[in-house]
Amino acid sequence: MLRLLKSKSALAALCLGVSLTPFTGYANTDSSFGKVAEQHTRYIATYFPGRMSGTPAEFLTAEYLLQQFTQLGYRAHIRHDPGTVRPLSATSVVAEQPGKLAEEILVISHIDTPQSHTAQQRRHNVGGLTFQGIDNNAASLGVMLELAKRLAAHHQYSLRFVALGGTQPPQQGINTYLQHLSADQRKNTLLVVDIENIVAGKHLAFLSGNTTAAAVRKQTTDRAKTIAQQHAIQLMTAQLASRRSRTLTAYEQAGLPYLRVTASNAGKLTTLAAGETQSVLHDDAAKDNLAYIQRHYPHRLAQRSHQLVTILTPLLRELLTPTRTVTTKH
Numbered sequence: 001m002l003r004l005l006k007s008k009s010a011l012a013a014l015c016l017g018v019s020l021t022p023f024t025g026y027a028n029t030d031s032s033f034g035k036v037a038e039q040h041t042r043y044i045a046t047y048f049p050g051r052m053s054g055t056p057a058e059f060l061t062a063e064y065l066l067q068q069f070t071q072l073g074y075r076a077h078i079r080h081d082p083g084t085v086r087p088l089s090a091t092s093v094v095a096e097q098p099g100k101l102a103e104e105i106l107v108i109s110h111i112d113t114p115q116s117h118t119a120q121q122r123r124h125n126v127g128g129l130t131f132q133g134i135d136n137n138a139a140s141l142g143v144m145l146e147l148a149k150r151l152a153a154h155h156q157y158s159l160r161f162v163a164l165g166g167t168q169p170p171q172q173g174i175n176t177y178l179q180h181l182s183a184d185q186r187k188n189t190l191l192v193v194d195i196e197n198i199v200a201g202k203h204l205a206f207l208s209g210n211t212t213a214a215a216v217r218k219q220t221t222d223r224a225k226t227i228a229q230q231h232a233i234q235l236m237t238a239q240l241a242s243r244r245s246r247t248l249t250a251y252e253q254a255g256l257p258y259l260r261v262t263a264s265n266a267g268k269l270t271t272l273a274a275g276e277t278q279s280v281l282h283d284d285a286a287k288d289n290l291a292y293i294q295r296h297y298p299h300r301l302a303q304r305s306h307q308l309v310t311i312l313t314p315l316l317r318e319l320l321t322p323t324r325t326v327t328t329k330h
Contacts, residue, residue, distance in 0.1 A: 033313070034306030036149060040068070041134065041142030041301065045290055050129035052115040053166045053173065054089040057129075061111050061141075062091045065163050068145050069095035072152050074161070081166065081176045090166025090173035095148065097159045103188045104158035105319055106256075107147065109140040109195045110167035114283045126282075127168075132289040136279045139301060140195040143308050150313050155320035157190065178254045191220065191319060192251045193312075194260045198304050200280035200288075200297060201263030204233070207240040209258030210248055220259050224315050233307045236264070261308065 048061040062078050069076035076095035090112065096104075113136060114127035132138065141163060148161055166173020181189075198204070206224045208217045221237040228235035240249070240260055251258045265280055281288040293301060 033309045034143075034146070034302060034304075037139070037142035037146035037305040037309055038302050039142070040145045041139045041305065042290065044138040044141055045132040045134050049113075049132045050127075051111055051113045051131075051133065052127065052129075053091075053112045053168065055129075058112055058165050059091050062093045062163070062165070065093045065095075065111070065141065065145070069093065069148060069161065072148050073097070074148065074152070079177070081173065090164070090176065092165045092173060092177065093161075093163040095161045097152065097154065099155045099158040099320070101156050101322065102158070102184070103190050104160050105191050105193065105316060106160045106162060106189055107144060107193045107195070107316070108162045108164060109144045110137050110164045110173075111141065112165045112167055112173070113137075114168045126284065128285050131283070131285040134290060134293050134301065135197050135199040135281050135288050136283060137196055139199045139304065140197075143195055143198065143305060143312070146305070146309050147312055147316065150309070151316055151320070155317075156322050157320045158188075159316075159320060174250045178250060181254070186255055189256050191216075192256045192258045193316070194249075194251070194258065195308075196260070196262055197279045198261065198263050198308060199293060199300055202265050203236045203263060204228075204304065204307060205236040205238070205260075205262050205264045207238055207260040207262065209240055209252045209260075211252050212239070212257055212259070216257060219319070220315070223318070224311050227311050227314055228307075231307075231310050233311065235311070261312070263304065 044061060044064065048057045048064070051057045051061050066076050066078055074095035074097050076093060079092040079094060081090045081092070092111070113131045113133040144161055144163065151159060162177065164173045164177060166176065206221045208221050212220075217239070225235050225237050240258070249258055249260075263280070279288065286292065287296075
């Protein structure tokens with residue numbers, strides 16, 4: 001469906017819209033949406049806490065993800081990127097389902113959890129070896145794995161899942177991954193869907209990148225909102241940054257169309273700051289865990305898992321199918 005302004009013919013097809021036929025692999029009212037995601041989330045948080053870059057927990061999480069993707073039939077491998085600054089290394093997982101066309105949709109989340117670098121951070125329980133990280137970012141990994149299961153069938157466009165390590169400052173994992181993309185890979189990346197911090201925020205939000213064209217927003221955030229309304233799900237949509245705030249994500253700086261999937265406490269999502277790139281729970285190990293979330297956000301984990309899988313499954317299925325170009329009369 002997307003060629004995202006990289007060819008005139010595809011832009012014409014994009015503007016003509018897509019078929020609104022719902023995904024027929026599961027019924028729209030299927031109560032199972034999100035259950036697999038929640039199971040994976042609980043498993044990762046319980047058995048792999050403290051997933052800091054360069055630690056055994058990060059590597060074991062990557063091995064777990066690799067196993068899951070492989071069992072679903074994806075071509076998957078682990079990337080180990082040595083760093084020049086702390087953290088000294090980052091472990092990532094890349095899983096792909098080649099399509100009939102070279103263009104691809106990229107779904108990204110991150111494995112690693114924060115670590116304390118200052119005395120103030122340690123006083124505030126930031127990260128650490130006991131950090132379960134439901135909101136940062138086990139729940140997003142769970143959603144990614146369920147999406148991989150529901151979208152495992154072959155598509156016209158290729159589908160790539162990337163679970164990155166090294167995303168915490170200085171974000172060497174993100175930069176290293178982007179630096180290793182070839183010119184063809186950059187050209188063929190139709191959209192980056194970045195899933196992070198989806199549990200604690202009051203409002204579910206889909207945020208288009210600052211450089212994302214209006215035609216593309218129509219087929220991503222606007223379409224996502226339509227799907228959400230069909231299922232009585234509240235969803236906020238906006239551009240990630242306003243015209244006055246030209247801050248770009250690393251993905252946009254690399255020339256990739258970008259969509260962030262997150263949850264926010266902000267009433268208006270019009271700037272990068274309001275988009276809340278930081279977790280609502282402030283990476284506090286005493287809060288970002290199963291027990292605290294179950295007590296203070298009852299049913300939220302199951303709810304968000306269900307909502308996101310319900311929206312993203314048909315949305316991604318549509319985006320993975322190119323639109324037939326229609327000749328209009330003048």
